[in-house]
Amino acid sequence: MEHAAIEVPVVVVGAGPVGLSMAVALRDQGVECQVLERHDSTLDFPKGRRITVRSVEILRQWGLEPAVAEASLRRDESLFVFEGDTLLGPEFRRRGRPIEETDTSPTNELICSQEVLEPILVDQARARGAEVRFSHEVAGFAADDGGVTVRVLNTHSGDETVVRAAYLVAADGSRSRTRAALEIPQSVLGDLGARISVLVEADLASRVADRASALYVLGQPPPGVTFAAVDNRTRWLLMTAYDPAVTPPAWFSDTRCVELAETGIGDPTVAVRFIGRRFWQAVAAVADRFSVGRVFLAGDAAHVTTPVGGLGMNCGIGDAHNLGWKLAGVLQGWAHPRLLNSYETERRPVALACAEASLGVARPPKRIDGLVLGSDYTSPVIVDDATPPPRVSDPVADYVPTARPGGRAPHLWIDDSPPRRSVIDLFGRELVALTDANGAKPLDAATQVVRATGVPIRAQIVDAPGWRECYGVHSGGVVVVRPDGHVAFRSASTCTPENLASAVEVATGHRPAPPHPNAVGPSRS
Secondary structure: OEOOOEEEEEEEEOOOHHHHHHHHHHHHOOOOEEEEEOOOOOOOOOOOOEEOHHHHHHHHHOOOHHHHHHHOOOHHHHOEEEEEOOOOOOOEEEEEOOOOOOOOOOOOOEEOOHHHHHHHHHHHHHHOOOEEEEOEEEEEEEEEOOEEEEEEEEOOOOOEEEEEEEEEEEOOOOOOHHHHHOOOOEEEEEEEEEEEEEEEEOOOOOOOOOOOOOEEEEOOOOOOOEEEEOOOOOEEEEEEEOOOOOOOHHHOOHHHHHHHHHHHHOOOOOOOEEEEEEEEEEEEEEEOOOEEOOEEEOHHHOEEOOOOOOOHHHHHHHHHHHHHHHHHHHHHOOOOHHHHHHHHHHHHHHHHHHHHHOOOOOOOOOOOHHHHHOOEOOOOOOOOOOOOOOOOOOOOOOOOOOOOOOEEOOOOEOOOOOOOOEHHHHOOOOEEEEEOHHHHHHHHHHHHHHHOOOOOEEEEEOOOOOHHHHHOOOOOOEEEEOOOOEEEEEEOOOOOHHHHHHHHHHHOOOOOOOOOHHHOOOOOO
C-alpha cells in the first residue's frame, strides 16, 4: 500500500555508527532527518571497536563522550597489544603506552565494540528528535534539481512510503546499494585476503588479569591469529585469515570454530561456547566520487579500510561531522549550496590516507595521531595563508599542533577549574572567531557585521598560556574556526569587519577563496 509523500530535509540510509552519527550531527544543528535501516535492529556482532581520539572529541562535542566512555573497555586495558603463543601461555609480551594526560587533546581514545556503541547512538539520535526506522529499506530513489524522492519499503508489512527530501546521505555500508545505483566506481588500493571472525563465550576474567589488552596477537592455531577483546571478561572475537580455495567457508563448522578458539586460548579445561561467525574480505577501497547532485556517500559506502589501525568507522564519523554542519547551513539559508562541493574535496583525501594506512603501516601499537589529528583540508572554502604545513618524519604517527587554515584547531586548556574546558569545547553549532583581549573590541564589532548577514558566528576571547604561539598569531590576531573544528581563516593581527566578512563568505561558500592570503586579512609580516 502506498501512502502520501512525507517531507523531511534529509534522509539518511543506514543506521550503523556513521548513519547514526549523521543523524546526531544534523539534529545538533537543528535539522530534521529520517534514518532508514533495512535490518530489524542494531548490529548484534562485534565489528569496529577503536574510537580514535579525534572521534572521541567529536562525541564530546555532541555531549556523548560520558555515555560511550562508560560502555568502553577499561583504559588500563585498552592501550595495550598482547603478543604470545596462546592467550593463556606463560610467555608473552605486552606492548603499549602508559595512561597519561595528552597535551594534544582534552580526551583519549576508547575501545567500544560497535554492537555496544550503536544502541547508545540510536537512543541519543532519537532523544534529539531524529526519526530512526528499523525494518525499512530504500526501494528506489530519484534525484532532481529540487530534491530527492525516496521510495521506502517496510520489510515486514510490505507497505511502501514515498519520502521527499532535500538531500539523501547514504551510509549503507561497503556494499552500498546507493553507490551502485549512482554507478560510482571504487578504486581498490589493496586486498589482504579473506578473513573469518568467530565470536565465542569463555570466562577468562581472572586468567587475563596480568595481560589484559585490547588486542591479542597469537602464534597459533595459525601464526598471526588475533583475539580482539570484546569485554575482556567473557566475550572474545577470534579473527584469522583463510584461503577459500584451500579451506572453503563450509569447513568452519560450529565445532571447528570452537576448536580454533580453544587452541588460541591454550587451556583445554576452559569452557568455550560458540556464538557466531562472519566471513569478510580485508580490502581497502575508496569511491571515485562522494556525491552526485543531492546524494552523498559516507562511511563504508564511500571508503573501506582493512581492520588494521581501526580507521574505518572513525573516518566515517569524520564524514558525518564534516557534512552535517554544511547541510545545516545550506538548509537554513546562511550557506551557499556550493559549500556542499567541499565535502568530497576535503574528505576523500582523508579517506585515501586512512585506506592506505590500513594496509599495514597503522598496525597497533603504532601511534596514528598524525593521521587522525593532523588532517589538513585544502578546498575552495578554506582561506590559505601561504604558511607551510609542519614538517613531520612520519605523517601517520606524528602530530604537530598548528592553526594553519584547513587543519584541526589545536587543543589548549582555557580554564583550570573542573570540569576543565578546552578550546575544542568552544566549537560545534556556529563559526567561532578566536582572539585575545587586545583583539576583543574590534573582533566583536566585526562579528556583529557578519551576524547581520544571518551567518551564526561568535567572538571568543582566549586567555590561555601559549595561545599566540600555538595558533600562530600576534597580539590581536584572529582565527576563525568552523563548526567542525577546522580552521577556515587566520589573520596574524587585528581583523577588520570587511576582512572578516570576506573570510566568512568564503567559509560558507558564497565566494571563492582569494588567490593569495593578502586578498583577505592583513599580512602576517
